[in-house]
Amino acid sequence: RNVAVSSGQAIEHIALVVGGAPSQLVLTSELPPTAVVGTPLPLVLEARDTQGNAVAGIPIRFRVTAGNGTVSPTVVTTETTVHAETTCQAGTTLRVGTTAGVNQLEAWVDGMERPVSFTVLGTPDRSSPRLIRVSGNNQVAPPGEELREPLVVRLEDRFVNPLPGETVTARIIQGDARFLSSQDVLAQATTLSDGTARFALQVGTRDATIVTRI
Numbered sequence: 001r002n003v004a005v006s007s008g009q010a011i012e013h014i015a016l017v018v019g020g021a022p023s024q025l026v027l028t029s030e031l032p033p034t035a036v037v038g039t040p041l042p043l044v045l046e047a048r049d050t051q052g053n054a055v056a057g058i059p060i061r062f063r064v065t066a067g068n069g070t071v072s073p074t075v076v077t078t079e080t081t082v083h084a085e086t087t088c089q090a091g092t093t094l095r096v097g098t099t100a101g102v103n104q105l106e107a108w109v110d111g112m113e114r115p116v117s118f119t120v121l122g123t124p125d126r127s128s129p130r131l132i133r134v135s136g137n138n139q140v141a142p143p144g145e146e147l148r149e150p151l152v153v154r155l156e157d158r159f160v161n162p163l164p165g166e167t168v169t170a171r172i173i174q175g176d177a178r179f180l181s182s183q184d185v186l187a188q189a190t191t192l193s194d195g196t197a198r199f200a201l202q203v204g205t206r207d208a209t210i211v212t213r214i
Contacts, residue, residue, distance in 0.1 A: 022047040022055045022109045025116050028089060035096045037122045037159055043071075044091040045107055047078045054078075054088035058109050062092050067103035067122065070095045096122040098159040124161040131155055131168070131214065134196060143205045146180065150198040153214050155191045162195025174211035176204025 029044035047058040058078045062071045076090035096103050100122050108115035136151035151170065155163040172178070172185040179187035180200040189197040203210055 021049060021111055022058050023050045023112065024048050025060065025107055025109065025112070027116075027118070029091070031118055032120065034121045034123050036125050036127075037096055037098050037100055037157070037161060038125065039096045041094045041096065041120065042091060043094050043105070043107075043118070044089050045078075046089045047109055056088040058088070058090075060090045060092075060107055060109055062105060062107050064094075065104045065106050065117070066119075067101055068097035068099050069103040069105070069120075069122070070097075071105055094118075094120065096120055098122075098161075100124050100159075100161040124163050125157040125159065126163060126166075128158040129155055129163055129166070130158070136199075141203050143203060143207060146200060146202045150200045151212060151214065152196055152198050154195045155197065156195050162191070162193065164191050164193045164195060166191045168197040168214060170199045170212055170214040172201075172210065173213050175208040176206050177210045177212075178202055178204075 026046045026048055028046050029042055031041060031043060035041060045060055047055045047060065049055055056078050059075050060078065062074050064071055071092055071094050073092055076092050078088040078090045094105055103120045103122055105118045106115040132154045134152040134154050136147065136149050139147045139149060141147050153168060155166055155168060157163060168189050168191060170179060170187050178184055180202055181187050181189070187199055189199060191197045
């Protein structure tokens, strides 16, 4: 608006800039490159026109394109917020999928040439490990011989994702036997990429029941 006042006084000019059609989406929140599976991550975007001006009242649409994560809500309208400067933002939440791996999310507004993509790598939840017996139980071997199959366990998180690179300890708690890797009743193994750890066992020279704890 233009306001004219009597002679000798200042003339005030106020210009209101109105954003044009949105042409780009800009991430204004922090989005980590990796996150533990199942973690909710806030995602805030700002719609801007070709001149970089924020645009309000624009529906931003979201969809997951890779991984088994979820996004909610899937449509959010930008709203004007005035702090140090005016912004027009919309927020949603990406929940990282429970399967470890790549999670990819796309966001777009009507009229954009192509959507923008965001990627987060879901990592296993190492705060909730559990050990599963896989194979090797209830074997029989002649005295002094090695068991035909190793004792195999699998370390996984609460979502059944394998936990590689962890140390697993095995101990013989009953009977005459030894682990081949340590030549002792105590042995350690590091879990492989599939979360498994293996222990080869040689029974003693006397007939006995061998009990191990892993």
